């Protein structure tokens with residue numbers, strides 16, 4: 362039987378890793394799964410966190426999956442299939458990838474007898490959908506247009522705006538199932554196989570819209586977004602770390618759109634997750650000393666000074 366490929370797309374911080382953890386817990390727990398992580402930093406924070414759950418994780422950390430590997434992506438997938446014979450391959454592209462590129466690469470005829478794209482799921486942060494469409498439409502629209510299933514996240518933060526978000530999505534994609542239920546009230550199987558769109562899953566790989574992968578988009582992603590990876594020996598108190606992250610919002614050099622890291626504090630290791638206006642610092646068992654940031658016009662030195670300096 363062909364290995365099923367599930368692509369979990371979504372803009373920065375939408376909830377891709379959170380959904381993958383839910384899929385692994387609830388639906389794929391008895392299956393042999395290989396996860397392909399295409400994180401934006403030099404070091405994949407998501408891979409480190411997911412690997413600690415005992416899953417086989419492959420990392421691709423330099424730019425967009427299909428461009429960084431270009432022709433080799435198919436080869437890499439073939440090797441994975443040969444080596445692990447997985448039941449499922451789950452791909453988490455970086456938040457600034459285009460879903461059409463990933464699906465196109467995965468639908469290469471050479472892979473067809475071995476593997477097949479079964480799910481194209483895009484997570485849309487309901488709270489930030491309009492903002493991201495306005496500012497980063499080139500990437501975000503592609504993720505919405507090419508999805509078979511669209512799952513809203515953070516619906517609890519803006520319940521009265523869900524109708525508007527639904528309309529924004531429908532204007533771009535008339536065929537996808539749109540799921541707006543809170544995630545704790547929905548089983549992962551319902552997300553992968555929504556009742557009303559079984560057909561979509563069977564033939565999900567046929568709906569590829571948009572452009573060819575001509576490598577120009579990879580450069581444009583890198584032109585538009587900066588990534589900064591900071592490795593620090595500093596051991597902050599949790600309060601001080603939070604204060605520095607808050608200060609990050611006020612620095613003069615550019616805008617941080619997403620930050621995440623595993624850092625050591627005086628209270629133990631923590632998982633730091635940041636989106637504008639939303640800082641979360643939780644203790645974690647995975648060790649690390651790295652913070653990855655993505656944004657616009659970032660000043661590396663200023664940021665490194667903030668997290669490494671006194």
Ligand SMILES: Nc1nc2c(ncn2[C@@H]2O[C@H](COP(=O)(O)OP(=O)(O)OP(=O)(O)O)[C@@H](O)[C@H]2O)c(=O)[nH]1
Nearest residue numbers: 372373374375376377378379456514515619634641
């Ligand atoms: N309130 C709320 N928080 C969420 C939801 N989904 C994810 N989060 C939180 O948002 C942060 C980012 O979630 P991730 O799952 O890492 O998002 P991602 O899409 O993998 O992020 P990238 O690193 O940009 O690829 C984490 O702190 C999550 O706990 C949601 O539905 N509601």
